[in-house]
Structure formats: C-alpha cells, structure tokens
Amino acid sequence: PAYPGERLAYMVEDAGLGVVLAGRSVAGVVPVGVPVVVLEDVWAELESCPDTAPDSDGTCDDLAYVMYTSGSTGRPKGVAVTHADVTALALDSRFARGHECVLMHSPQAFDASTYELWAPLLSGGRAVALPQGAALTSESLRELTAAHGITAVFMTTALFHLFAEEDPGCAEGLRELWTGGEPVRADAVRHVRAACPELVVVDVYGPTETTTFATCYRMEPQDPTPEVLPIGRALDNTRVVVLDRSLQPVPAGVAGELYIGGAGLARGYLGRPELTAEAFVADPFGSGGRLYKTGDLVRLMPGGDIEVLGRVDDQVKIRGFRVEPGEIETALTQHPAVRGATVLVRGERSARRLVAYVVSDGKVTPGDLKSYLGERLPAYMVPGVFVLLDALPLTPNGKVDTAALAALPWEEHASPAGEFVAPRNDVEERLAQIWQDTLGTSRPVGVHDDFFALGGDSILSLQVVFRAKQCGL
Structure with missing residues (x-):
C-alpha cells in the first residue's frame, strides 16, 4: 500500500488484475478502474464458506x-x-x-x-x-x-x-x-x-x-x-552449478556464474518472454530442464560449499532488496530538467546507501528529485543522496567513469537545503552525535536537518533509537 500510485497502477495493468481484495484502511490506494472487495464488508459471507477447497x-x-x-x-x-x-x-x-x-x-x-x-x-x-x-x-x-x-x-x-x-x-x-x-x-x-x-x-x-x-x-x-x-x-x-560464459562447468576454486535449477524454479517473468528466455536458459547437460542465470559471480570451495564473489552485472542489494540502478537512472532521466544520471552505492556496512549523480539544467534541487522519484519508485529505491554535477566524467571509450564518481566527496550533499542551526543544549548535542555516528558522516548535524534527507533509512533509524535509549534519551 505504501508504493507510489504510478507503481501500483503499472503492476495492476501488467498483471491484468480483475479484482483486488483489501482492508478498508488501504482500499483507497487501489488504482481507479479495478473492482475492490473491502474485506471488512464481507467477513460474514467469508465465515459461512466451506473450510475445504472445492473441486476445481x-x-x-x-x-x-x-x-x-x-x-x-x-x-x-x-x-x-x-x-x-x-x-x-x-x-x-x-x-x-x-x-x-x-x-x-x-x-x-x-x-x-x-x-x-x-x-x-x-x-x-x-x-x-x-x-x-x-x-x-x-x-x-x-x-x-x-x-x-x-x-x-x-x-x-x-x-x-x-x-x-x-x-x-x-x-x-x-x-x-x-x-x-x-x-x-x-x-x-x-x-x-x-x-x-x-x-x-x-x-x-x-x-x-x-x-x-x-x-x-x-x-x-x-x-x-x-x-x-x-x-x-x-x-x-534444487540443483546449483557454476559455469563459465560458454555454459561449461568450472573447476573448484575458479570463479564462474551461479545457475540454479530443479524444484522451485519460477515459471518466468509474466508477459515478458524475451526476458524469460534470457534469464531461464536450457540446461546444457541434457536433462530437459531449465537453469536460472543468477548474475552472481561465485566459486565452488573444496568442501563443496559455494562462496559469493560479486556480480557479473550492475545489480546491487540494499537492505535485502534487489535494486537495478538502471531503473532508477531511467526514472531520473525522465525528469524534464535532468540531462544525465548515474546511481552508485556508497558508504560501508550498515551505512551503505544509494547516491545519485545528476546532470541537470540548474533548475532542479535534490529535494525536487527525491520527491519526483518518490512518486514513481518504492522508498527503498529512492537514493538518500543527490549530487548535482555539471557533467558526468567519462572514460576514454565514452562510458561513464564510475571510478571517478566514486572518488568524489558526497557526504556534504547528504543534507537538505536550509540554514544550519547547531544543537542548542545537551540533549540535542547527544542526538546530533548519534545521528552523525550512525550515518557515518563527519559533517555536523543541525537541529533542523532531516534524518532521511541526510541518507538515513529504516534500518539506520532503528540504530538511532537503540543508541538513544542507551544514552537515557
């Protein structure tokens, strides 16, 4: 229910939903044009239904x-x-x-x-x-x-x-x-x-x-x-194999891509046969089944366990959610004032966050961009930090130089616009220090700063609460 309306509308249309079951508190977010059954209105009818499945x-x-x-x-x-x-x-x-x-x-x-x-x-x-x-x-x-x-x-x-x-x-x-x-x-x-x-x-x-x-x-x-x-x-x-680019097995200890087959393998992507064909490939070993191409770079250890080394593509994980930076970049470039965008993951350990590097015509602010994405993407896909640039650095072959972007300072951009007001008492000073430590930034925190505009998220907010309790706040 917390997804942006545009995202919900896309999912409803893409899945071809004929009806939505919803509690009264969230029924209002269902896109227009789809029949909604409010569960509270039909409890009595549901309770009178058989408790065994009908023949079908x-x-x-x-x-x-x-x-x-x-x-x-x-x-x-x-x-x-x-x-x-x-x-x-x-x-x-x-x-x-x-x-x-x-x-x-x-x-x-x-x-x-x-x-x-x-x-x-x-x-x-x-x-x-x-x-x-x-x-x-x-x-x-x-x-x-x-x-x-x-x-x-x-x-x-x-x-x-x-x-x-x-x-x-x-x-x-x-x-x-x-x-x-x-x-x-x-x-x-x-x-x-x-x-x-x-x-x-x-x-x-x-x-x-x-x-x-x-x-x-x-x-x-x-x-x-x-x-x-x-x-x-x-x-x-479940069957797992580690293969090279020619779909041949690699020896133990050698890096390769992880493929998964057997029970539990999804049918594919709904209404996307071309993507299904790319990701779910025919088993090259003659079993007649399929293997899912995970995109994870792994190696088989001597004892038989698998160790993950990284990705063979740009996909990242943020708080357990799969995020394709390309989807965020596409949404950003649809903003009329944006001329280019690249999204990277910055920070370490629990302070890892999405940072968007944006080239614009100068008529847009980080707050504008965050609001714009918030209307189109789930909250976990909205970058916590926006760095506005005159141009994206390029490699000699014309691609975005992500290494050069990663070397740029970004912490000073993790703050909403507005006048900085320093903590005014002991409680505010201790809270500001907790925010600073949790966010992993050396930048001073002011009393009017927004935790989420500074790059915070739901996991980090739990850490702030815990540390504040430890300090008796």
Whole structure:
C-alpha cells in the first residue's frame, strides 16, 4: 500500500488484475478502474464458506503469486511462481524441525514472506504475525519470542548486522535464525552466537526467481564460524552449478556464474518472454530442464560449499532488496530538467546507501528529485543522496567513469537545503552525535536537518533509537 500510485497502477495493468481484495484502511490506494472487495464488508459471507477447497480443474502448476522485482530496463519484472514452487520450498527437510513457529514480519511483496507463511503452515505449525504498524526491533523480537514460543525467524542481512552490533542476545529463545540477502559478516555471526550459544545460525541465499531460498550454510552450536561465510549448498530438489560464459562447468576454486535449477524454479517473468528466455536458459547437460542465470559471480570451495564473489552485472542489494540502478537512472532521466544520471552505492556496512549523480539544467534541487522519484519508485529505491554535477566524467571509450564518481566527496550533499542551526543544549548535542555516528558522516548535524534527507533509512533509524535509549534519551 505504501508504493507510489504510478507503481501500483503499472503492476495492476501488467498483471491484468480483475479484482483486488483489501482492508478498508488501504482500499483507497487501489488504482481507479479495478473492482475492490473491502474485506471488512464481507467477513460474514467469508465465515459461512466451506473450510475445504472445492473441486476445481486447477493444478499445482497454476500461479500462486506474481512478485515484482527491479528491472534494469526501467520496468519492474513480475516473477511468476506456481503452487508447486511454493510447496517445494515449504517442504524442504531443513524446516522439519526448528520451524514449528515462525515470525511473519516481511512485507508480502518481499519473497521472504513465502517462507514465513508457508514453511510453518504446510507442516502443521504456526505463523505469528508482527502486530500491524509495528517494526521488528530487538526488543519486540524478545517479547514476541517469549509470548508466542517463536522458534525461527528470517531477517535481512542489514537487520541482522544491526541486531548483532546493538543487542546480540535478542535472539535468545529462538532455535534457528536465518539471514541473507547480502553478504553476512563473520564478526556479526560471532557476536550473536556468543550471546546465544544454543542458536543455529543459517546464511541463506536465493533470488525471487527460485522461490525465496536456493542454498544455505548452516552453523550448529558446536560448529566454528568461518572467516568468510559461504552460502552453502543447495536445498532439497534444487540443483546449483557454476559455469563459465560458454555454459561449461568450472573447476573448484575458479570463479564462474551461479545457475540454479530443479524444484522451485519460477515459471518466468509474466508477459515478458524475451526476458524469460534470457534469464531461464536450457540446461546444457541434457536433462530437459531449465537453469536460472543468477548474475552472481561465485566459486565452488573444496568442501563443496559455494562462496559469493560479486556480480557479473550492475545489480546491487540494499537492505535485502534487489535494486537495478538502471531503473532508477531511467526514472531520473525522465525528469524534464535532468540531462544525465548515474546511481552508485556508497558508504560501508550498515551505512551503505544509494547516491545519485545528476546532470541537470540548474533548475532542479535534490529535494525536487527525491520527491519526483518518490512518486514513481518504492522508498527503498529512492537514493538518500543527490549530487548535482555539471557533467558526468567519462572514460576514454565514452562510458561513464564510475571510478571517478566514486572518488568524489558526497557526504556534504547528504543534507537538505536550509540554514544550519547547531544543537542548542545537551540533549540535542547527544542526538546530533548519534545521528552523525550512525550515518557515518563527519559533517555536523543541525537541529533542523532531516534524518532521511541526510541518507538515513529504516534500518539506520532503528540504530538511532537503540543508541538513544542507551544514552537515557
């Protein structure tokens, strides 16, 4: 419901929706022209319906959902996932024990929700929903675990790193903690395992196109923590191979691209046969199946686990969300005052953020650009910082010189326009210092500054709250 209206309208049209089911509080955001059934108005009718499925002509190969991911061409891609795909994930043997009660806190538009809902329910377990409007904090995780007997939780790498730094004992009482979406730091894992010695920590990997999870690296309480965490091995009925550009296997230790096949492989991209053909290739080993081309550069380690080395394209991960910088750049260049744009990731660890380098005619401000993108893209895709340039630096062959852009200072641009007002008392000084430390900037913070205009996001805001509580504020 928080997506911009333009984005929602595109998804409704692209998916060919015939009806939308919605709660009354969010029914108003549904684009005009689509019938809406307000759930509160039909509860009595729903309660009178049979609790068993009617006979139908449906099969396990029918669609269960379409989930949209960022697209490099400027158009989001709808990943078409079937009932068989969801079942293949939920019935993996790794969920047979330890996942009897799973915390459901991910947005339904994020593929982790597939695990959170169906892994426990299809095995006779329970899914405990985070209260509406609440954020998952270390404090709420403790409270929910104690109140509901939660046994397992998945959290994005960024949130895991935050909890590991601020409150590593918050996972006490859980049996398993799964984390992934970006590379997981070994020091963060050590902090959590030291505070929760009975906890099983799992580094998990999987694109939306392979129905949430495809591989995992499991660390039992007695296992050491590797210096570099691999993404492990394939889940049940999943096949992973490391290939070169000619789709030939590479030896162990040699870098290649990761391809995934087997159960759980999505049907493809809804209504995008050309993109489906590019990403879902015929298995070159004669099985008659398909392999998904992940774009991740990996190597097979001697023991059989897989280690991620980077990307073979420009895709990045921000707080667990896949982001194609090209989609943001396309949206920016549609602004009438913008003549060119490049988007990079800057900052380290929890302070990583999207920075947009923009060439304009001088009649636009960073605030204008942020508002413009906010009307077209989800919040996680809107850069926190906009750097206005006279021209983009180019390499000798005429391409944008991203190395030169990365060398430019950007922190001074991470601030809204307006007069700087220094902190006026001890409380404001301490809060300003917390903001400065959390954002990883040496630039002074003023009392009228906007946290999100400075490059902050939802994960960093949790860190600010935690540090403020520690200081008694």
